[in-house]
Structure formats: C-alpha cells, structure tokens
Amino acid sequence: MTQLKTIQIATFGADDAEGIASGIRNFPVHKLALICYAADKQKADEFARKISTAIGIRAAVNVVNRENVIRDTMERVSEILNREGRDYEQVLMNVSSGDKLMGCAALSSAFVNGIKTFGMDEAGMPMLLPVLKLSYSEIISEAKLKILKCINDQGGSVESFEHLEQVSGYGKPLLSYHVMGSKEAKGLVELGLLEVEKGERGRIASKLTTLGKLLVISNSALTSTTTGT
Template sequence: MAQMTTLQIATFGGEGQEGIAAGIRNFPVHELALICYSSDKQKADEFARKLRNVLGLPITISLISKENVIRDTMERVSEILGMHRDFQQVLMNVSCGDKMIGCAALSSAFINGIKSFGMDSTGTPLLMPVLKLSYSEIISDAKIRILKTINDIGGAIESLEQLEQASGYGKPLLSYHVMGSRESKGLADLGLLEVEKGDRGKISAKLTTLGKMLVTSSAISTAQAP
C-alpha cells in the first residue's frame, strides 16, 4: 500500500522555532514550506539549512510583508497549494511566529480546508477544529462571482443597481445572495460583505477582510488550474 505523502506548511518567526521541530517529530512530513516575514528571511534560511543537513528534508521559504500580512499569507498559501498538488495531505503548523501571522495562517487554512495544529505550553501538539468542507466549497459559484465583481470595481458598491450593471445579475437575485433569506445565509451573514442600509432601502456594501481573502484564494486557484 502506497504511503500517504504529506506537506507541512509552517509559520516561522525569530523565536519559538522548536514548535516547527515538534511538528516534524509528531506528524508525517515529506516536504516543509515555511512562511515568514521578509525581515526574518536570514533566520529562516539558517533554520532551513540545519533541517536539510540533519533530515534531508526538502524545504521552501515564502516571504510576506508585515504591512499586508493577511493578504500576503493568503496568497502564499494558495501558491504553495498550487505548486504541491501531488501531496495527498496538507497540514498547517501555526506554533511559530507572531499572532498576526498565526491568525492569517489559520484563516488561510480555514478557507482552504487544511488541518491545522499548534503547540501547548508543554510542547504537545494541539489540533485545531476544522470544517469538513473548506469555506470556498460552502460558498456557491454565484456568490463568489458577485464577490469578484465587487472586488473588480474597487471593493465596494454604492447600490444594488450599480452591482446589477457590473455583474449582469438581476436585482432580486443580487438581493437574495447579498442579504440572504430564511433558508439561506447571504454574503452579509457569512461575514464576506459589510452592508449598510440607507434611505428608501438603498443597500451599499463593501468586502470584508475575509471576503477579500476568499476572492484572492479563488482567483489564484483558477489561475493555477491545469
């Protein structure tokens, strides 16, 4: 029976690197992908060199900026997944690095349906809850297209009429997808759009951070598809 191949993605910081080593000891790994701030690149290179020398483990390093940590982490994770489609299992280790990169990595794992773990105070692995389906699988194609349309016109709309002209969807259908119904949650309920109601029922909306991340993830996945 063929062995399941596993890619581990790990956040990296100047301190707490023992969490990455613990992840390697406690979980299967055939390749390691590190995500770190550009300012930590030298330390990441040194850490990767030591692991390669000791374990012979293939390691890649992806850089992000502190100014755009959420967006950059989302993009790097999507790129890593696109380049490693042959792996049967992907794990996310968020035990190293600061809180912002850890939160960004967890959000990326949530959107992409990746199992994540950290380490408790004793160095014992702590598995994070994960949905059986990724966030992008829960959202319908129509809702993703609406999000992309809003993103393409600047990330916000002044009215549903503006969105109607840009998307090609009729206003009743847009209202259903944006505001939802008793049977189905809309983009606002899902935390992907921030909606404001004005005079005479006028609806304006803008993408939330999570909405922007979902659009970015979907765009990169589409571009990398064979």
C-alpha cells in the same frame, strides 16, 4: 495503517523554531514549506537545510512582506497548494512559530482553504485548532464569488443593489438570492462574507467583511498562479 503523504506549511520565526520541530515530531511530514519575513529568510534557509539533512525531507522557504502580511500569506499559501496539491494527499498548517500577525494570516488562509491547523499549548504539545473541513472555495458558488469580486473591484462596497446589478450583470432577484439567501441556501450575509445596510429610499448597501476580502484575495492568488500571470 498507511500514512498519508503530507506537506506541512509552517510560519517561521527566527527565535522560536521549536514549534516547527515539534510539529515535525508529532505529525506526518514529507515536505516542509516555511513562510517567513524577508528579514528572517537567511535563518529560515539555514533551518530548512538542517531539517533536510537531519531527516531527509525537502524544505522550501516562502517570503512575505511585513507591510502586506495578510495578503502575501494568503497568496503564498494559495501558490503552495496549487504547486504541491497534486503530489500530496494531506496538507497541515503549523502556526506555532512566527509573530502573531503572521499566525493570524496563516490561520485565516487555513480557514479559507479548509486546511487542518495546529499550534502548541503552554506545555509545548501540539493542539489542533478548529478549522472548516471544507474550504470556502468549495462552499461558495461561482456566482457568489463573482459578486464578491465585483464588490471588491468597486473598492469593497456598493451603495445599492442597483449599483451591484450594473457591475455584476445579475438581476435583482438573483442578487437577493445570493446575497440574502433563502430557506434552502445560505447567502453571502449569513456566510459572514458580506454586510448589508438599509439606507435612504430603501437602498441596500453591501460591504465586504474581512473574511470576504480574504476569500477574494485567496481566489485571485490561486487564479493568477494557475494561469501563470
């Protein structure tokens, strides 16, 4: 059976790199992309060199800031996918190392991008985590994504469909279809990307959920990397 050419993305913690080593032992890997905090970069570089020397695979280090770990991790993962996606047939995410916040950020990135993800159980054995087979970017249409971006540009919420109509350029019937959905298709609310609340005079306020914000961040990072901006 032919082994898929695979890149593993792994969160890195200076004191618990064994999970990364276990991931390398138990899953295919042809390149390793580490994600770490700036304070751990030196140790991450040392670990990358050891891995490269020991098993002959390339290893790269990607730095995120602790203060913006969610946004930065989403951006680094998008950059890795855009940079390496054409060269590797499979992408795996290892969240067994690093602190909890970085692990959550990486898992969110995997969820948005449809990346197979694993951690380690109490016995130190790999454990696959439930992640969508398709990325959200493959499920969400360009129109829905544009609506999310418009709301994000307004600070993450709009007070009415009238306001959303102005900033998005879509009419109310189309907005209602994309936001509330129909019998044939799920809307942004059912997809968990948007929350709506009925206010005075029948106004319907719309607010991005955390997942909605992450999707916008991830898409913006991927677009910026693609265009070189």
